[in-house]
Amino acid sequence: MNHLLLYCRPGFEKECAAEIRDVAEAEGIYGYCKLEDNSGYVLYVTHESGAALRLVDEADFSKLIFARQWVACLPVVDEISADDRISPLLEKVAELPPCQSVMVEPADTTDGREMQRFCNSFSSAFSQKLRRSKLLADANPYRLHIFALTGTCFYLGVAPVENSAPWPMGIMRLKFPNAAPSRSxxxxxxxxxxxxxxxxxxxxxxxxxxxxxxxxxxxxxxxxxxxxxxxxxxxxxxxxxxxxxxxxxxxxxxxxxxxxxxxxxxxxxxxxxxxxxxxxxxxxxxxxxxxxxxxxxxxxxxxxxxxxxxxxxxxxxxxxxxxxxxxxxxxxxxxxxxxxxxxxxxxxxx
Ligand SMILES: C[S@@+](CC[C@H](N)C(=O)[O-])C[C@H]1O[C@@H](n2cnc3c(N)ncnc32)[C@H](O)[C@@H]1O
CATH class of the missing domain: 3.40.50.150 (Vaccinia Virus protein VP39)
Known part of the structure; x- marks a missing residue:
């Protein structure tokens, strides 16, 4: 794996990219970023194969300011048929390290939010399939992430459970307490x-x-x-x-x-x-x-x-x-x- 996917607030892709380059270099890992303004994510591609997994294993996620989540992933999987997404994605899961759970997530953008319902229902269908196929186990150290760009185009990868954000999309959802005097x-x-x-x-x-x-x-x-x-x-x-x-x-x-x-x-x-x-x-x-x-x-x-x-x-x-x-x-x-x-x-x- 030489792709590292980072989720961020749309509009902060450049900061997220500059930061991951610094963090990777401190670990002796070199690469380049692919990014699109306001997309809500950055792709960091390492020159050395396998270095993305080494990065999420060895660097400290809590040191990142602009990344909400990081996922060491395979190259993009696209042109997945809407009739059967599960079979081709299952094949890809076999290329990843063992996981304990799965999150299917969209980007935090207007287009992404429209994908949220699909992500939720696909997440539960895929998770059931993985469990039945004995591909998920609580003792495994990684969480499987499927980042859905569209209903047919995905990034599949893993994040170490102990060294990543525990919330879907890396976003902690909090309920506003009505008694509080301001949203701040x-x-x-x-x-x-x-x-x-x-x-x-x-x-x-x-x-x-x-x-x-x-x-x-x-x-x-x-x-x-x-x-x-x-x-x-x-x-x-x-x-x-x-x-x-x-x-x-x-x-x-x-x-x-x-x-x-x-x-x-x-x-x-x-x-x-x-x-x-x-x-x-x-x-x-x-x-x-x-x-x-x-x-x-x-x-x-x-x-x-x-x-x-x-x-x-x-x-x-x-x-x-x-x-x-x-x-x-x-x-x-x-x-x-x-x-x-x-x-x-x-x-x-x-
Ligand atoms: C973003 S608001 C704070 C909101 C607050 N944390 C809340 O949760 O309700 C910023 C506040 O800083 C105050 N402020 C700005 N400059 C200040 C200063 N030099 N000394 C004290 N307060 C200041 C403003 O009056 C304003 O109420």
Missing amino acids: TLKLEEAWHWFVPPHEWQHYISGGLKAADLGAAPGGWTWQLVKQNMFVTAVDNGPMAESLMESGQVTHKPEDAFTFQPAKNLDWMVCDIVDKPARVTDLMIRWLVNGWCRETVFNLKLPMKQRYTEVRSCLAMIETALEEAGFKYRMAAKHLYHDREEITCHIRIL
């Missing part, structure tokens, strides 16, 4: 699910912790913190939702977040201010290096041009500052489903 609330919830594994929630996202929310109004992110029974200092000149203030867990500081300093060191700081990425980066560095918080989730707004370069430069600035200050830390960034022209970052001081 889903960004913090999605970020926590991406960055904090379930077994860590009890310790790191738990009751009694103290947090600051910079750029908090009207309170979607504060609502998530309050829901976890944290005590929140909400910094924003704008008004906070009354319902949140009634919780008794929120102190509103109508101040400038760029000059605000907490009276005591906190557990968490979250920041959803739309400003120049370099300015937000400096603010995050100040909080972390001074020890004002030990964990943070924040957004970096993407510039119009050089989006990938700018993101890399901001993250490198944070890494340099934390290393110079002698901190050990965990850092990750993701272009979340609920993000548009921004990415979301997570840092924990260890």
